[in-house]
Amino acid sequence: MNEIEAAQAELIDDFRLFDNWIDRYQYIIDLGRDLPEFPADWRTEDRRIHGCQSQVWLRTDCADGRLSFAAVSDSAIVSGLIAILMRVYSGKRPEEIVAATPEFIAAIGLDAHLSPTRSNGLNSMINAIKHAAGACADAG
Amino acid sequence: MTAIPDQKKMTPTALDVDRLRQDFPILAQKINGHRLAFLDSAASSQRPQCVIDAVRHYYERDHANVHRGVHTLSHRATEAYEGAREKVRQFINAASTREIVFTRGTTDSINLLAASFGQDIEAGDEIVISHLEHHSNIVPWQMLCERTGAVLRVVPINDRGEIRMDEYLSLLGPRTRLVAISHVSNALGTINPVEQIIAAAREHSIPVLLDGAQAVPHQRVDVTALDCDFYAFSGHKMCGPTGIGVFYAKEEWLERLPPYQGGGDMILTVSFAGTTYNDLPYKFEAGTPNIAGAIGLGAAVDYLLDIGMDEIQAHESAILDYATNAVGGIDGIQLVGTAEHKAGVLSFNLDGVHPHDLGTILDHHGVAIRTGHHCAMPVMEFFGIAGTARASLAFYNCREDIDQLIEGLHLAIRMFN
Numbered sequence: 156m157n158e159i160e161a162a163q164a165e166l167i168d169d170f171r172l173f174d175n176w177i178d179r180y181q182y183i184i185d186l187g188r189d190l191p192e193f194p195a196d197w198r199t200e201d202r203r204i205h206g207c208q209s210q211v212w213l214r215t216d217c218a219d220g221r222l223s224f225a226a227v228s229d230s231a232i233v234s235g236l237i238a239i240l241m242r243v244y245s246g247k248r249p250e251e252i253v254a255a256t257p258e259f260i261a262a263i264g265l266d267a268h269l270s271p272t273r274s275n276g277l278n279s280m281i282n283a284i285k286h287a288a289g290a291c292a293d294a295g
Numbered sequence: 296m297t298a299i300p301d302q303k304k305m306t307p308t309a310l311d312v313d314r315l316r317q318d319f320p321i322l323a324q325k326i327n328g329h330r331l332a333f334l335d336s337a338a339s340s341q342r343p344q345c346v347i348d349a350v351r352h353y354y355e356r357d358h359a360n361v362h363r364g365v366h367t368l369s370h371r372a373t374e375a376y377e378g379a380r381e382k383v384r385q386f387i388n389a390a391s392t393r394e395i396v397f398t399r400g401t402t403d404s405i406n407l408l409a410a411s412f413g414q415d416i417e418a419g420d421e422i423v424i425s426h427l428e429h430h431s432n433i434v435p436w437q438m439l440c441e442r443t444g445a446v447l448r449v450v451p452i453n454d455r456g457e458i459r460m461d462e463y464l465s466l467l468g469p470r471t472r473l474v475a476i477s478h479v480s481n482a483l484g485t486i487n488p489v490e491q492i493i494a495a496a497r498e499h500s501i502p503v504l505l506d507g508a509q510a511v512p513h514q515r516v517d518v519t520a521l522d523c524d525f526y527a528f529s530g531h532k533m534c535g536p537t538g539i540g541v542f543y544a545k546e547e548w549l550e551r552l553p554p555y556q557g558g559g560d561m562i563l564t565v566s567f568a569g570t571t572y573n574d575l576p577y578k579f580e581a582g583t584p585n586i587a588g589a590i591g592l593g594a595a596v597d598y599l600l601d602i603g604m605d606e607i608q609a610h611e612s613a614i615l616d617y618a619t620n621a622v623g624g625i626d627g628i629q630l631v632g633t634a635e636h637k638a639g640v641l642s643f644n645l646d647g648v649h650p651h652d653l654g655t656i657l658d659h660h661g662v663a664i665r666t667g668h669h670c671a672m673p674v675m676e677f678f679g680i681a682g683t684a685r686a687s688l689a690f691y692n693c694r695e696d697i698d699q700l701i702e703g704l705h706l707a708i709r710m711f712n
Contacts, residue, residue, distance in 0.1 A: 176327065176659050181710050184652075208651055208667065229681075230649035231711055270655065 159255040162243045167262045176268055180232065187234025190241075193227035206279035208272045209233050213283050217291035222249045224284060236265075236277055244284050252288035257281055310602065310610045312693045318343035318598075319691055329661025332696040337481055337509060337640055337687030338665050339531045342595070346534055349594035350587050361586055362560060362577075376586050379593030380576075383541055386596045387526065388517040393546050393575040397589050400540035401508040402431040404527035405475070407542050407579065408504055409435035411552040412473065418444030421470045423501075425450040425458050426677055427480040427487070430670040432506045436475060445472070452677060456483040456632035460491060467499050474503045478510035478526075482671035482685070483632025484615075484640025486510075493523055502548070508532055512689065513611055513638045515604040518543055530588060534689075535595035539588030542579070549575050556581040607690040611639060614688055618697045622686070625704055631683045642669075642683040645704065648711045650684045656710060657684075660703035662696075 156164070173179045197214050204211040209230035216223050223246045226237040243259060244252050260266050266274065316322050319341050324331055333341060353375060359368035361376045380392045389395055398404045416422075422436045426449055433447075440447050448471070450463045458476070467474075474496045479486050489505055496503045502524035510516055512533040518526050525548070530539040544552070554561055554572055558581035563571045572578045599607065618641050623630050627646040645653055654666035667682040668675045675682055686700055 177656070177706070177710075180656060180659065184710055209649055230652050232649075232652045232655055270651075270658075273651070273655075 157251050158247050159243060159251050162247075163255075163257075163259045163262075166239060166242055166259050170263045176264075179263070179268075183235030183239070184231045185235070186238035187228075187231055187236075190227065190234055190238055191225050193225055197225075198227070204276070204279050204283055206275045208276065211237070211276065211280065213280065213287075215284070215287035215291070217249065217287070217294060220248060221246050222252055222284075222288045222291045224287065226280070232273070233276065236273075237280070240277075240280055240284065244288075249288040249292035253285055253292060310606055310690060312610070312691060315602065316691050316693070318345070320344060320347075322691065326661045326663070327659045330695075330699065332662045332692075332699040334686040334688065334692065334696060334700060335663045335665050336512070336689035336692075337532070337669075337685065339537070340512060340534050340689050341691070342534055342536070342591075343598050345598055346536070346591050346594045350536060350591040353587050353590045358586070360583055372586055375590045375593075376584065379589040379596075382593040382596040386516075386600065387511070387541075387543060388519045389543055390519060391546060394543055394549065396542040396544070396549070396576040396579040397584055398527075398540045398542045399538055399585070400529040400531070401506060401527045402435075402540075404540055404542035405432055405504070405506065406435045407555045408475075408525055408527075408544075408552075409439045411555045411579075413439040413443065414553055416443045416445050416472060419470060420445040420472045421448050421466075421468070422446070423448045423450060423463070423466050423471055423474045423476075425463075425476050425487070426452045426673055427456065427458065427483065427485060428475075428477055428671065428673070429481050429506065429508070430672070432475055432477060433673070446470075449673075450476075452674075455634050456480065456485045456674070457634045458485075458487055458492075460488065463492065464495055467495060467501060469499075471496075471499060471501050474501055475506070476503070477506040477508075478516070479507075479513065479638050479640075480632070480671070480674070481509045481640070482669040482674045482683070483634065483642055484509075484637040484687075485632060485634035486636040486638050488636075489521060489523070493521060497522070509639065512599075512607075514608045524548055530592040530595065533592075533595055534598060535592035536585075536588045539585045539592050541592075546575065549579065554578050554581070558582045560584070602690065608638075610690055611688050611692075614692055614694065614697065615639065615641065617694055618686060618688075618700070621697055621701050622704065625701070625708075627708065628704070631678055631680065639688045641686045641688075643686075644680060644683055645707065645711075648707065650682045652711065653684050653704075653707050656707040657700070657703040660699065660706055662700050662703045664700070 198212045202212045211228045213226040228234050321341050357371040359372045361373040380395050384392045448466045451459050493503045504525035505523050507526050507528040511528045526543040531537040561573050561581040629644045631642040650666035665685045
């Protein structure tokens, strides 16, 4: 099991603690409260993630064979999704990020419980992360 | 002139909402373990069993193409389709079925007018709309202006979301060719003073289009009394099927306007030397129409008239007052759109909570609302907000729906704070 698979397994286990979706949403919202700071001058057009109904910016950083990132949103639920993506992908090896399948989405049940526009937004964020990871792997 | 059919219009009596709700099979289901509180009828209403049955009956027994067959089914289909046109005529009290054009919906109706009326528009001509409009009553006119060099003039609104009549009057002038304004705002629920709007335009001999999509489900609409030139509305917001709508125009206008689309059904004769167009309203109905949709809309008209539009208006007004007081009384809630005259819509924001997040939590409490800009981005821009949460009503809503919304809002407040 690589780092991303381990992170996904841990995340899926965490969500097993809740037996209803209001509690899961509460957990997602709470995860989003602890996102690292995202300064206003990082919010540039080239960092905008399109495909989200709320506003999202993503800043990636490729160093020492790892891709790390930060992101921000005006939506509390999307902020929680960002926190989840950071747990799964941020600080991992770019080759692993590119190859990883986001199994947590179906395992947690996000695919069934997010609205189609939210699911699109989540996919747009994952695509942007994978795209940055691809560039990071090529550079390394 | 035929009078509006009997709408049980004595004194408005309380609707038996519990009984009416039983006509809507979709309302009986549970959503995420909760009773469904459907508060999104401004986006699209639900359909009673009789509308579903009318469409089904048509497909099971009567379907054939209309207007041209000699066989029994074609005759039946034509009778049902034209019967629906007569029901719609009665519903809005048009003078003749020649004035009732079936379209795909309000958007299609407005595009029809923009394309057809637009052929006579020149650079420098002016089209007057309001700041309250749905995108479907903005974009077709912007496209017309781009095409012709005409100018779009926009009537401003005040902080309550009401059209500023002084500004409207000052915008009317010798170059104004058309006034195109919503009867009821979809984003805020404002009922516009259409009688005054039409009277003022009439003084300058300017024709008026009313976008009635959010008016016809909630109140009696009488195009003859209004004396508007054009009126557009959708079937799916008034218990009818999707993909069917109405473009009403005074007969003199339909005679003058060139056809919108060419094809079968809209012609009398076709040769390569030239084509003569069909009689009204068929000149504007090219191709095989949405026969089942029209029949379903006719059934919806029957259903609404049987309840009575005045009774519907009185009931919804009471529920809207109840909701306005209950939602407006919650700490941290800002109502958006507080016009004196409103119908069907309660738009609001909760401090620090994105409308989509609110909609998500409410959905998990069984409450269906719409969140976002409601296809009225200029309205959101005016209030300096990205969007709102919008609860919208139909006659099948009851206090229990509002109570469930309030519970959901309190749940969301606990979760996000």
